[in-house]
Amino acid sequence: MKFLLPVDIVVAKEFAADAKHKTVSFDAIPSDQEGLDIGEKSREIFSEEIVKAKTIIWNGPVGVFEFDAFAKGTLAIAEAMAKADATTIIGGGDSAAAVKKLGYGDKMTHISTGGGASLTYLEGKSLPGIEILEDL
Numbered sequence: 001m002k003f004l005l006p007v008d009i010v011v012a013k014e015f016a017a018d019a020k021h022k023t024v025s026f027d028a029i030p031s032d033q034e035g036l037d038i039g040e041k042s043r044e045i046f047s048e049e050i051v052k053a054k055t056i057i058w059n060g061p062v063g064v065f066e067f068d069a070f071a072k073g074t075l076a077i078a079e080a081m082a083k084a085d086a087t088t089i090i091g092g093g094d095s096a097a098a099v100k101k102l103g104y105g106d107k108m109t110h111i112s113t114g115g116g117a118s119l120t121y122l123e124g125k126s127l128p129g130i131e132i133l134e135d136l
């Protein structure tokens with residue numbers, strides 16, 4: 001298993017849809033700016049790995065997908081998942097909203113708005129709502 005982190009980040013001085021932005025290396029984010037998306041190199045690296053996977057669990061957009069200028073990373077992840085010959089699981093309200101907004105909701109195997117609960121369940125921990133149902 002590989003653990004991937006972004007190698008480049010799209011940064012801006014303000015959190016706004018029309019903010020002037022640029023791409024920098026992950027270790028060169030200016031102190032007066034914030035990361036709002038992953039960069040092109042990261043999108044390529046992540047997409048290459050995603051399309052090879054057989055099971056993909058995604059919890060959390062990789063950028064501010066609500067702003068078109070910062071939705072490219074989330075779009076790339078959704079596209080790669082849609083192309084993969086895999087079981088694709090989306091967990092979390094933001095991730096669910098992102099794949100639906102970007103037009104890939106019908107390409108995913110399962111979408112849950114319960115991101116934290118989904119991860120807890122995958123860890124093998126008990127969930128009170130499930131426990132009650134099992135006791136019926």
